[in-house]
Amino acid sequence: MFSDRFEQLVQALRILPSVGPKSAQRMALHLLMKNREGAFGLAHALHEASSHIHECKICHSLTENEICDICLSNDRDQHLLCVVESPADVMAIEQSGSFRGKYHVLGGHLSPLDGIGPEEIGIPYLIQRLSSGEIEEVILATNATVEGQATAHYLLEATKHLPVHMTRIAQGVPQGGELEYVDSHTLSQAVHNRMKMK
């Protein structure tokens, strides 16, 4: 209501995930009243990041260079490849500190109803990567959703002719999970995939 530019800022803020009209208005007023320097800084950071960050030519994760640091690194296991849906997943796995191999980002999952088939998520390119013979094990770390599972199963079939071990990240009760509150599908998976105690 104050001016056109104010409305434009509120509208622009609404592209952020889970920001509705009320939050956007609150953010705009906060920036204008209390942190104008921060607003300029955010504008600059958005412009810089959007101009310079793009996909890594090898793994399709995000980088400012042609090839990302993980793909370039010699310290990481070249024989181990982790296939994920998005760069956010790379970030989550890196933050868990549980993996020291290389990554491959699909950029989505199979979803025939939305017209997303193997070509759209670059499965031919992944098979080409695997055909080089350097990779010995592929960890399928697509999401544990219906689409993520379907994508993992498709990849298993599509790579049957290649001499690589295909593994899938474990599914079961999460850390701190109380059985009483865990959904029955997860629980049935956890019982089915039970492991010998060591």
Place this chain on the structure above:
Amino acid sequence: MFSDRFEQLVQALRILPSVGPKSAQRMALHLLMKNREGAFGLAHALHEASSHIHECKICHSLTENEICDICLSNDRDQHLLCVVESPADVMAIEQSGSFRGKYHVLGGHLSPLDGIGPEEIGIPYLIQRLSSGEIEEVILATNATVEGQATAHYLLEATKHLPVHMTRIAQGVPQGGELEYVDSHTLSQAVHNRMKMK
């Protein structure tokens, strides 16, 4: 982790109210992966708004011009002034459609412990505005918080010598409020300020 510019964007997003490290990361990835055009648009909108929006010379609300549309308007009651703490309050009252007078934005409330006294929230300037004789009624619409109440009481005392009616927005049970869940202070106010039914 992807690059310095990514980290800078995540840090910059954290200045937004109620955005923590996880949300900021999610926002940054969302913009870079799914809406880069929107990111450029947001950068532009932030820059434009921060460069062109400032305080109205008369009421201290926000405007792109020297004087805001409400202060300039001849359709609004010149004799009625609503005193609020911030431009967000002007927006809220305008959206309620309940007021057709002019505004005065204090830009805060009295808070002696933080060194915010009458000078800091421009009370001398407000008294000067009221001294012109044009304003007949002042509606004190500061927040119903301890500080807002104290500010309203201070203003009542400070304007005793002026020929203006000072009123305070009503306090009581909000629309849809169930007495069982209303706090006891509000309820005691509502009983104390009971009104004759018409």
